[in-house]
Amino acid sequence: MPKSRVRKKKVYSNPSGKGSQAGDSYEPSPMWVPITAVALIVIGIGWLTLYYLSGQEYPVGVWGYWNLAVGFASMVAALLVLSKWK
Incomplete structure (x- = not known):
């Protein structure tokens, strides 16, 4: 079987120069x-x-399950802030 040719890789050059x-x-x-x-x-x-842990009485008992929305919204806001991190 014949030996294949060795290909040389092209050196990258910036298209705009x-x-x-x-x-x-x-x-x-x-x-x-x-x-x-x-x-x-x-x-x-x-x-x-x-x-x-408080049995759904704290931090704000009147809000009920909206406390979950506050906790998760805080963590989503953290992800949005981290998207600006370089």
Whole structure:
């Protein structure tokens, strides 16, 4: 069986021929982004834990099952904040 030819890989070149632009530079996120996200996660988990462990009387007994919505909304808000994290 004949031996196949060895192919050389092409070196990538930028199609526009330009280097990186000023807008492409990496800028880290502000410090408040991860702190806020972690705080929202802890608040959401704490809210749900307190709701279940208190026999559905606390944090706000009048709200009933809306306490679940508050806890989960807090964690969803944390995910939205984390989507801004670079």
